[in-house]
Amino acid sequence: MATLQADFTLPLRAFALELALGVSGTVALVGPSGAGKTSVLRVIAGLVEPRRGLVALDGERWLDTERRVSVPPERRRVGLVFQDYALFPHLSVRANVAFGAGGRPVDAYLERFRIGHLAGAHPRELSGGERQRVALARTLARDPAVLLLDEPLAALDAHTKTEVRHELAELLRELALPTLLVTHDYEDAAALADEVGVLVEGRLRQLGPPAELVARPKDAFVASFTGANLLRGRARRGDGALTAIRLEGGDDLYSADEAEGDVGVVVYPWEVSVARTHVPDADSALNVVRGQVGSLVEVANRVRVRVGPVTAEVTAASAERLELASGGVAYATFKATGTRLVPL
Amino acid sequence: MFAAAAAAFAFLLFPIVAIFSRVTPGRLVAQLSRPVVTDALVLSLKTSAIAQALVLLLGTPAAYLLATRRFRGRSVAVVLVELPLVLPPAVAGIGLIAAFGRFGLLGGTLDGLGIRLGLTQAAVVIAVAYVSSPLYVRQAIAAFEAVDADLVAASRTLGAGPVRTFFRVVLPLARRGLAAGEALSFARGLGEFGATIMFAGSLQGVTQTLPLAIYGEFNRPPHGFTTALAMSALLVVVSGALLVTLRVILQWQPSRPTSRFLFAPSR
Numbered sequence: 040m041a042t043l044q045a046d047f048t049l050p051l052r053a054f055a056l057e058l059a060l061g062v063s064g065t066v067a068l069v070g071p072s073g074a075g076k077t078s079v080l081r082v083i084a085g086l087v088e089p090r091r092g093l094v095a096l097d098g099e100r101w102l103d104t105e106r107r108v109s110v111p112p113e114r115r116r117v118g119l120v121f122q123d124y125a126l127f128p129h130l131s132v133r134a135n136v137a138f139g140a141g142g143r144p145v146d147a148y149l150e151r152f153r154i155g156h157l158a159g160a161h162p163r164e165l166s167g168g169e170r171q172r173v174a175l176a177r178t179l180a181r182d183p184a185v186l187l188l189d190e191p192l193a194a195l196d197a198h199t200k201t202e203v204r205h206e207l208a209e210l211l212r213e214l215a216l217p218t219l220l221v222t223h224d225y226e227d228a229a230a231l232a233d234e235v236g237v238l239v240e241g242r243l244r245q246l247g248p249p250a251e252l253v254a255r256p257k258d259a260f261v262a263s264f265t266g267a268n269l270l271r272g273r274a275r276r277g278d279g280a281l282t283a284i285r286l287e288g289g290d291d292l293y294s295a296d297e298a299e300g301d302v303g304v305v306v307y308p309w310e311v312s313v314a315r316t317h318v319p320d321a322d323s324a325l326n327v328v329r330g331q332v333g334s335l336v337e338v339a340n341r342v343r344v345r346v347g348p349v350t351a352e353v354t355a356a357s358a359e360r361l362e363l364a365s366g367g368v369a370y371a372t373f374k375a376t377g378t379r380l381v382p383l
Numbered sequence: 384m385f386a387a388a389a390a391a392f393a394f395l396l397f398p399i400v401a402i403f404s405r406v407t408p409g410r411l412v413a414q415l416s417r418p419v420v421t422d423a424l425v426l427s428l429k430t431s432a433i434a435q436a437l438v439l440l441l442g443t444p445a446a447y448l449l450a451t452r453r454f455r456g457r458s459v460a461v462v463l464v465e466l467p468l469v470l471p472p473a474v475a476g477i478g479l480i481a482a483f484g485r486f487g488l489l490g491g492t493l494d495g496l497g498i499r500l501g502l503t504q505a506a507v508v509i510a511v512a513y514v515s516s517p518l519y520v521r522q523a524i525a526a527f528e529a530v531d532a533d534l535v536a537a538s539r540t541l542g543a544g545p546v547r548t549f550f551r552v553v554l555p556l557a558r559r560g561l562a563a564g565e566a567l568s569f570a571r572g573l574g575e576f577g578a579t580i581m582f583a584g585s586l587q588g589v590t591q592t593l594p595l596a597i598y599g600e601f602n603r604p605p606h607g608f609t610t611a612l613a614m615s616a617l618l619v620v621v622s623g624a625l626l627v628t629l630r631v632i633l634q635w636q637p638s639r640p641t642s643r644f645l646f647a648p649s650r
Contacts, residue, residue, distance in 0.1 A: 086536050112539040125537040129555045138551075139541030181541050 040064065043185050043217040045083050047092025047102070051075055056082075056089075056241035062185075065211050065218040066246075067232035069225050069264065075241045076221035077122070080187045083219065084119045085112035096184055096217070118183030118216075122190040124174035126162035132173050133158040139181030152176040168199045175210070186211075188220035192227050204230055225265050237261045259303040259381045267379075268311070268349050270304040274380060281325075281375055288348070293325045296380040303381045310377035311351035313344055315361055317370040324372040332367050346371040399619060405609075406616040414613045422588040423596035424617070430504055430592060431572050434511040438519050438568055443561070446523035447549070461524065468517045472577025475514055479582040483509065506583035507590050515572035519564040526560025527553065566629040573622060593618050 043062040048055055056075040060066065068076050081087040083094055085101060088109060094102040101110045101117075126135050132154055136145045149155040152172040162170060171191070178186070191207060192200050208231050211218055221238075222228050228235045229249035236246040237260070245257040256262035263269045272284040272292065281293045284304055292304055306326075317327055330347020335358065337343075342358040344351050349371040353361075363369065414420045449461055467475060481487050483500050493500065500506045530553050538548040554561075576594040583590040585599055593614065601611040 081536075084536075084540050086539065111544070112536070113542045113544050115540070117540055119537070119540045121533050121537060123533070125531070125533040127534060127537070127552060138538070139543070141542065177541065 040215055041097045041184065041217055043083070043219065044093065044095045045079070045219075047082055047089040047094065047104075049075075049078060049082055049087065049089035049092075051078060051241060054241045058238075058241075058243060060219075060236065060243070060246075062217045062219050064233040065220065065231060066234045066236060067228035068219065068221045068236045068238045068243075069223065069228045070221075070238035072223055074238045076223075076238055077189055079238070080119060080189055080219065080221060083185070083187060084117045085110060085115050116182075116184040117187060118178035118181055118185065119187045120171075120174050120178050120189060120191060123194055124162075124170045126170060126173055126177070128162050130161075131158065132160050132162070132165070135162070135173055136177045136180050138177060141181075143180075145176075145180050148176040148180045167195050168203060171195065171203065179214075184216065186214065186216045186218040188218065190222055191220060191231075192222065192224070207231060237264055253307065256305055256379060256381060259305075259383055262303065262305040262379070262381055267305045267307050269381075270306070270348055271383060272302060272304060274298045274300060274302045282380065284380070286348075290328060292328075292378070293375040294378040294380050295376045296378065298380040298382070301383045303383050305379040305381055306349070306373050306377055308343060308350045308352035311346075311349055311371050311373045313346060313351045313353055313357070313361065313363065314370045314372065315367075317372070322372060323374065325375045326373050326378070328371045329368065330371065332363055332365050332369050335363060335365060344369075402612060402616050402619060406613050410613050411616050411620070414610075414617050419587055419591075419596055419600070420593075420614055420617070423591050423593045423614075424621070426504070426507070426588065426590070427573060427592040427594075430507040430511055431569060434508045434515065434572055435565065435569050437508070437512050438516040438572075439565065442516050442520045443523060446520045447527050447553070449520075450524045450527035461521075464520050464524075465517050467513055468521075470514075472514065472575075473581065476510070476578040476581025479506075479510060479513060479578060484582070502584045502586055502590055504589065507579055507592060510578040510582045511572040511575045514575055514578050515568040518571055519561075519568035522564025522567065523557070523561050526557040526564065529560065530556045562629065562632060566626065569629075570622060570626060573625070574618075593621075 040063045044060075045062070046059040048057050050056075054075075056078050058079060068079060070076055078087060082089050082092070082102075089102070089104070091104050092102060093100070093104070096116070100106070100108050101115045102108060127138065130138070133145065133149065136148055136154075146155070149158055152175060154169060154172050154176060157165065157169060157173070162173070165173065171194070192204055195203055204227060211231060220228075220231060225235070233248065234246060235249050235252055237244045237252070239260055245252060245261045252261060253265050253267070256265060256267065259269055270286055270292065272286040274282050274284045274294075276282065276299070280295070282296060282298055284292045284294060284302060286292060286304075294304060312324065317329070328347050328349050330349070333345030335342055335344055337355065338352075340355050341352050342355050342363075344353060344358065344363055346369045351371050361369075445464070449457065449464070470478070483489050483493065483506075485494065485499065485501055500509065534552055534556070535548055538552045539545075543551060574594055575592070576598070579590070579592060580595055580598070585591045585595040587596070591599065597611050597614045597618065600607050600614060
């Protein structure tokens, strides 16, 4: 597969976007809104000119500020799917899809995205899911060499989203194009991409396979963004090989990671067990947090339970067996080896 | 509130009613057989058509640039474009003479090129274009600004260059606003009086447009007022037909509030 190379600096209002990225396969950029994610796509597509930089697909230079090369967007062979799809409101579905096809027939695309029956309809008559399929069909009918997706799932309701996410993952695998997508949702990124980059205030904090970001988050932001608990405290060398962390609330936690000073204790919800009672020294888990049960949120067949400052994920059956109810007292326990320490 | 609305409505309509109350349809039709009237009508329509073609041809790209490019002095440029709107017609006429007249700033240059504008149809066209174009341009700026920038970006990434993007995306989406602006501009140009009479004069068959002919007739005793009335009725019919036609054309597309200037008062 070809490799898209992007390395540039673009001053934005509050900070400068600085990025060096090689994309082959699917890469997802995640980050909070305002992190500069969309600007990355716009630079690659040629819609925004960075102050300095290089954008190239293998040997084909689309932008090289040093050599004063800047290919206009229409000659970059880039397929950009906009966040709200940017379908042409005055054109039918068929005319939208045919817009970039250069006169080639588009029936195959209408078929493939199941929008053949909508060929004569106008965008305002379509549902969110249909619009997304039209936008994808229109982009692919242009025969791009690189695919850029801006929040491809954000405009969809929760029900449609799961289904579309699955379809999209399959489509991306099938297309085998270098693809860069941006999203604010880590789960979407993990489901769609081979590699995930966390972008905060214009800089890439960490880039790696989704599992690696979860296993070894580089900092507190990456950890909390991937869905982990983050407990703030002060680390000091404890008994044996363990590090003891005094939390802000006064509790002590232990971690197998080494650190000193102000740290964040990272623990994923699925590493945390929940119990109604606690017998000291009867558990291999060293860390115990006693707290009130806060919210209980069902996610598929699991329940996310908040115990004091910690979110735990237990099966729906366990939640029922324990008769967990908000307001009651419970104990959240997790092993020292289930934690990661990140500097704050 | 209803009383105020009724009063305003009556006030706006009453002079028109007054004209038609004194002109029978027969008299109105009879006007069309008088050379002074037909000459003026033909001249009005011809100069308006040429002036509006120029307004569209030059005003559209100018408006698009002002709407889409960010550059230093842009807001100043937008204000300057609208300036002729607030100029009294007499001032516009003096300005045109000072600029393009025989002894004007460009007069010598034009004379050297063998061009003399005084008392020609070209002078009428210039006067009409000068006073009417700002109405089109400012409405066109608003219409172009209302086109979603993402649609333009989408067109570009789909392989369309700036020109193709303009004709396939921007123009169709701004069409309603442009048509509304053009309707206003045309109506204003057709009624143009002050700048034309000063800059181009009032020569029957050459520079005497319908409004000028009405004024000329009005000043000619003893029956001037009655013929001026009949010609006024004719001008109302022509302008009204034009406005209705444009309205009908505009109704084609789903309504968007881009036509809000259509009935704004013009001098």
